[in-house]
Amino acid sequence: MKLDRQWLADHIPHHGNMCLLDTILQWDAATICCGSNTHRAADNPLRAHGRLGAACGIEYAAQAMAAHAALRAGTGTGTGSSGGRPSSGFLISARALELHVTRLDDVAAALQIEAQRLGADRTTALYEFSLRAERRLLLAGRATVVLGNLAP
Secondary structure, three states, rough: OOOHHHHHHHHHOHHHHHHOOOOEEEOEEEEEEEOHHHOOOOOOOOOOEEEEEHHHHHHHHHHHHHHHHHHHHHHOOOOOOOOOOOOOEEEEEEEEEEEEEOOOOOOOEEEEEEEEEEEEOOOEEEEEEEEEEOEEEEEEEEEEEEEEOOOO
């Protein structure tokens, strides 16, 4: 099964041009690696004042984490689950953020977004993430997400 933009749109909460990822390059129980070229798009919804700041890479990483959660839940992967969209999660913190560039829209190469699940319990997960273009590190950090919908 090809895990492309359509699969992502069907399995993460982000729709239209807010779905920033183009493909899932590889994944396993602990890691995911995604690709994207949307950082150069003029209609990227995260652009401000004609540019895409490097800190917007956190959203790319968060979407990779959402895709990883969907894959781990077995939604749409043929793993025997009932399929469908997983419940939404929420990014609650980003820490140890290292920005090695000031903006992403002037990066010519495709983005490679990597996230590694360091630990989790029933309600939260901790990920380490990085964005690269070819071999160049653009940003890195850690993020904590709350799993599932918090609405009553």
